[in-house]
Amino acid sequence: MAGSAQDIIIVAQAESGDALQQGEVVAPAEEHAAEGEHAAPADAGATDTHASTEAHAEVFPPFDPASFGGQLLWLAITFAALYFLMSRVALPRIGSILETRRTRIEGDLKEAERLRQETEKAAAAYEAALAEARKNAHGIAEETRAGIKADIDGRRADVEAGLAKRVAEAEARIQADKDAALANVGSIAAETAQALVAKISGSVSAAEAKAAVAAASKE
Amino acid sequence: MADPNKVDPIHQFQITDIVSFGEGGISFTNSALFMVLSVGVIALYLLLSTQKRSLVPNRVQLVSEMLYEFVAKMVSDSAGKAGMKFFPFVFSLFMFVLVANMFGMIPFFFTFTSHIIITFALALLVFVVVIVYGLYKNGLKFLKLFVPSGVPGYVLPIVVPIEVVSFLSRPISLSVRLFANILAGHITLKVFAGFIVTLGGLGFLGWLGALLPLVMTVAITALEFLVAALQAYVFAVLTSMYINDAIHPSH
Numbered sequence: 001m002a003g004s005a006q007d008i009i010i011v012a013q014a015e016s017g018d019a020l021q022q023g024e025v026v027a028p029a030e031e032h033a034a035e036g037e038h039a040a041p042a043d044a045g046a047t048d049t050h051a052s053t054e055a056h057a058e059v060f061p062p063f064d065p066a067s068f069g070g071q072l073l074w075l076a077i078t079f080a081a082l083y084f085l086m087s088r089v090a091l092p093r094i095g096s097i098l099e100t101r102r103t104r105i106e107g108d109l110k111e112a113e114r115l116r117q118e119t120e121k122a123a124a125a126y127e128a129a130l131a132e133a134r135k136n137a138h139g140i141a142e143e144t145r146a147g148i149k150a151d152i153d154g155r156r157a158d159v160e161a162g163l164a165k166r167v168a169e170a171e172a173r174i175q176a177d178k179d180a181a182l183a184n185v186g187s188i189a190a191e192t193a194q195a196l197v198a199k200i201s202g203s204v205s206a207a208e209a210k211a212a213v214a215a216a217s218k219e
Numbered sequence: 220m221a222d223p224n225k226v227d228p229i230h231q232f233q234i235t236d237i238v239s240f241g242e243g244g245i246s247f248t249n250s251a252l253f254m255v256l257s258v259g260v261i262a263l264y265l266l267l268s269t270q271k272r273s274l275v276p277n278r279v280q281l282v283s284e285m286l287y288e289f290v291a292k293m294v295s296d297s298a299g300k301a302g303m304k305f306f307p308f309v310f311s312l313f314m315f316v317l318v319a320n321m322f323g324m325i326p327f328f329f330t331f332t333s334h335i336i337i338t339f340a341l342a343l344l345v346f347v348v349v350i351v352y353g354l355y356k357n358g359l360k361f362l363k364l365f366v367p368s369g370v371p372g373y374v375l376p377i378v379v380p381i382e383v384v385s386f387l388s389r390p391i392s393l394s395v396r397l398f399a400n401i402l403a404g405h406i407t408l409k410v411f412a413g414f415i416v417t418l419g420g421l422g423f424l425g426w427l428g429a430l431l432p433l434v435m436t437v438a439i440t441a442l443e444f445l446v447a448a449l450q451a452y453v454f455a456v457l458t459s460m461y462i463n464d465a466i467h468p469s470h
Contacts (some may be wrong), residue, residue, distance in 0.1 A: 061334075061347040062402060065249070068336045071234070074251035075331075075340055082258045087307030090265040094287040097272050098278075104274060173238055 189213045228409035232333055232402070250337075251327040257318040286314070290455065297459035300464045308348065309462070312341060313455035324440070330448075333402045335394065335432060340426030342394035345458045353465035364468040393425055400450050404443045411436045 061067070187210075196210035239246040265286075268279040276284055290310045294302050317331060323330030331337050353361040365382040366375065414432035418425040 009431050061234060067234045070245050070248060071250050072340055073245055074254050075337055078254035078258045083311045085262045086311045091307050093269050094283055097269060101274055
């Protein structure tokens with residue numbers, strides 16, 4: 001009993017930390033302890049007053065039931081206020097900021113994707129146009145080449161036809177001249193023969209001369 | 220204090236009245252002051268930092284967003300999409316405990332999470348929320364929580380009481396874990412810091428001897444910052460997991 005009372009007082013003095021009081025309080029407590037069991041009731045009565053004045057000091061503060069009510073009340077008030085502020089104001093706001101950012105980023109990504117596809121489409125159209133143009137150019141070149149070839153062929157044919165015609169005409173004329181010349185050979189020979197005969201042996205008729213020439217030329 | 224070498228490690232947990240509203244009534248204590256301060260700091264920071272609602276966040280706004288996403292991920296990982304209904308609750312708990320613990324690391328500040336009644340009240344709140352929502356959502360199927368699926372019938376008489384006891388001990392373990400960590404940390408810190416003062420009063424050799432507790436104090440301070448953050452995290456994670464039990468009682 002005395003021992004526990006002493007403990008209480010030491011805690012109390014440690015709390016107050018008053019060195020003067022320490023001497024006053026501990027000394028009587030030790031005297032009472034020395035007197036033994038007999039003095040215990042009186043000692044208890046004396047420490048009761050100390051215990052009541054330092055009531056909050058003798059209990060370990062975190063376990064002091066006297067503080068529970070007040071702490072619970074303030075905890076309820078403050079935590080309720082915090083929950084209200086968080087759930088109604090702060091968290092929806094942060095959530096909306098994050099949501100806005102997410103949709104914005106998603107939108108931007110989608111837009112970028114759309115633009116990329118558009119670019120690809122344009123590139124493909126360009127490629128197609130290029131191929132088409134190349135094909136057209138090839139066609140035009142072919143056409144031109146064919147046209148020129150046909151032109152050249154036509155002209156060559158014309159020229160060749162003209163030349164052939166003139167050759168044929170020339171040949172025909174030569175043939176005609178030759179024929180005419182050949183046709184004249186008989187009569188010239190007959191005339192020559194008539195003249196020769198007339199010079200040598202008198203006159204001979206043209207018809208006899210002709211027959212003679214024809215007979216001579218047959219031999 | 221008449222004797223500066225006397226260090227009382229318990230004094231820091233003392234609750235003192237700041238404003239009293241009449242005899243015997245409720246008074247505004249240092250504990251209440253720090254609860255109000257915690258709520259004020261949390262609300263002011265979150266609201267002011269997000270005031271501009273910038274699409275590209277600055278640093279202060281980024282911190283708010285990271286806290287939001289950190290807790291949101293924690294809740295959705297533990298309790299799934301349905302658990303997001305409790306996101307503001309878990310977020311409030313996390314921030315409240317975190318800021319309270321961090322306030323506790325500032326000298327002369329009161330740490331209300333070192334009082335069992337506070338942590339127990341918060342744990343009990345979680346416990347009640349879990350039970351009420353579990354029964355409201357699942358009805359009597361909520362009791363499946365105590366009957367793990369896939370356990371053979373003859374083991375159930377052993378397993379079910381164990382499950383019930385572990386469920387009922389949750390508010391105790393949840394509250395004592397936080398309270399004991401903070402309380403023990405603060406006492407240890409104070410005791411070691413007290414050694415420095417006591418040894419420092421003994422002259423030159425004492426000064427040399429005081430170096431060891433000084434190093435210890437610095438190390439423990441760092442550790443206590445870790446513990447302060449970690450305990451807030453553990454409290455919030457366990458809350459999310461308990462909420463998951465309320466939503467999906469059959470595990």
